[in-house]
Amino acid sequence: MARRVNPFWAIVVSILVAMLFSVMPVAEPLLLWRPDWVLLVVVFWVMHAPSYIGIWMALIIGLLLDVLLATPLAFHGTAILVAAYLASMTKRWGGVLSMRQSTLLVLGLVIVARAVQSVLHLWTGLGGDLVHQLPGIAASTLIWPAIMLMLIQWSQRS
Amino acid sequence: METVIKTSIFSKNNSDRRHFVMALMIALGVFYADLVRVPAALSARQGVYSLMEPAYVAMAVPGRLIEQISESVRLGAALQDENNQLRKQNLLYAAQLQRLPQLMSENTELRRLSEAELDVPAAVRLVEVIGVDPDPSRKIVIIRNEPGVKLYRGQPVLDANGVMGRIHRIGRQTARVILLTDRTHSVPVRVNRTGIRAILNGTGDADELSLQFVPEKSDIKIGDLLTTSGLGNDFPAGYPVARVTKIRRLGDDQFLDITARPIANLDRSRFLLALFDRPASSILLRPEESQNGETR
Numbered sequence: 001m002a003r004r005v006n007p008f009w010a011i012v013v014s015i016l017v018a019m020l021f022s023v024m025p026v027a028e029p030l031l032l033w034r035p036d037w038v039l040l041v042v043v044f045w046v047m048h049a050p051s052y053i054g055i056w057m058a059l060i061i062g063l064l065l066d067v068l069l070a071t072p073l074a075f076h077g078t079a080i081l082v083a084a085y086l087a088s089m090t091k092r093w094g095g096v097l098s099m100r101q102s103t104l105l106v107l108g109l110v111i112v113a114r115a116v117q118s119v120l121h122l123w124t125g126l127g128g129d130l131v132h133q134l135p136g137i138a139a140s141t142l143i144w145p146a147i148m149l150m151l152i153q154w155s156q157r158s
Numbered sequence: 159m160e161t162v163i164k165t166s167i168f169s170k171n172n173s174d175r176r177h178f179v180m181a182l183m184i185a186l187g188v189f190y191a192d193l194v195r196v197p198a199a200l201s202a203r204q205g206v207y208s209l210m211e212p213a214y215v216a217m218a219v220p221g222r223l224i225e226q227i228s229e230s231v232r233l234g235a236a237l238q239d240e241n242n243q244l245r246k247q248n249l250l251y252a253a254q255l256q257r258l259p260q261l262m263s264e265n266t267e268l269r270r271l272s273e274a275e276l277d278v279p280a281a282v283r284l285v286e287v288i289g290v291d292p293d294p295s296r297k298i299v300i301i302r303n304e305p306g307v308k309l310y311r312g313q314p315v316l317d318a319n320g321v322m323g324r325i326h327r328i329g330r331q332t333a334r335v336i337l338l339t340d341r342t343h344s345v346p347v348r349v350n351r352t353g354i355r356a357i358l359n360g361t362g363d364a365d366e367l368s369l370q371f372v373p374e375k376s377d378i379k380i381g382d383l384l385t386t387s388g389l390g391n392d393f394p395a396g397y398p399v400a401r402v403t404k405i406r407r408l409g410d411d412q413f414l415d416i417t418a419r420p421i422a423n424l425d426r427s428r429f430l431l432a433l434f435d436r437p438a439s440s441i442l443l444r445p446e447e448s449q450n451g452e453t454r
Contacts, residue, residue: 020216024292025290063188067206067210068213069293073189077188081182120189123193132294
């Protein structure tokens with residue numbers, strides 16, 4: 001298990017794909033079910049390649065996402081930053097997290113991130129709606145195992 | 159080593175936390191700067207957006223492919239339905255067309271009588287919708303911005319039926335059109351039948367607009383057509399916007415509670431028209447900008 005692959009390109013490609021997925025046009029009823037792709041991928045790398053993606057990179061990626069989505073700057077940036085920091089606190093046992101544990105963790109992180117966004121939304125005066133967040137939270141949590149299985153081969157922990 | 163002894167399951171590294179607090183403060187600072195529209199934040203965003211927007215262009219490719227495929231494998235029943243509908247529509251148009259020559263001659267006659275100038279048709283530019291804003295709480299579409307076309311902020315955008323919305327952000331290859339139904343969109347309109355002026359606001363709902371500031375005793379009926387009034391800065395007069403669908407009298411309010419449905423196919427039209435025509439009143443409001451606004 002000591003085999004470690006350099007994850008650089010996997011990180012770049014996965015984040016680019018996540019960004020594309022977050023602007024991918026989907027049918028109207030599915031809009032609310034869009035997972036927080038970028039957040040999930042960043043959280044994965046923060047836990048599995050902490051020397052490549054730290055909280056500063058998380059902030060930068062979040063800001064890029066804001067520009068892409070034309071949301072207020074740092075709207076996603078702050079949320080991803082907070083989630084990345086919380087995820088980085090699990091550094092010591094990131095390697096021994098089972099799929100079930102990490103899925104629970106991700107559920108918590110997504111909820112926190114969306115709560116941060118709701119607070120920021122309130123600040124801008126647009127007002128957040130928590131009920132509409134539920135499908136997105138569920139979708140993000142459910143898609144997590146797939147993302148994890150896909151990227152785990154580049155994990156820097158064993 | 160002391161962190162190991164702590165009972166918390168999280169490793170608490172002081173330097174990590176310091177970094178986090180710094181990053182968080184920067185994030186909130188950026189958010190605030192963007193919120194109050196500090197020019198530096200706006201120009202930084204504009205610069206980075208040009209780098210990111212190929213994502214939208216790339217994303218439009220599979221969508222178009224899927225559309226082409228689904229078009230070619232569309233089920234027989236759906237095709238038949240559409241065919242029937244088109245035939246019906248065709249008939250309707252043919253009937254309307256029959257009156258056109260008569261109307262034209264009548265029109266030229268009248269024009270000669272009144273010696274009015276011929277109405278110059280406004281310059282338009284066909285633009286293609288290539289994406290939709292992924293945020294379900296906003297109603298924004300992304301269009302392709304071709305080089306050489308000078309789209310401008312606030313420019314009205316129409317589809318074949320009526321007003322769609324206005325352009326609110328322009329990049330190098332794409333532009334974002336904020337639709338009538340967006341919560342932050344409003345357009346000055348008049349009731350075509352009676353001339354009552356009002357403001358039509360988006361509600362965030364896909365086919366519901368809210369007509370504001372119509373006094374309680376006004377003459378307005380369900381089905382009334384609302385057209386742009388030409389007041390304000392962006393929309394020239396006379397373009398159809400919406401039809402009144404519901405009128406409610408609220409007990410003690412001096413205004414009516416009116417909802418309307420947009421006429422344009424906000425969520426289906428793929429090709430839109432960007433209109434290079436400013437209302438007459440915009441010259442009064444912004445004399446310096448109306449000069450260069452009419453580029454084609």
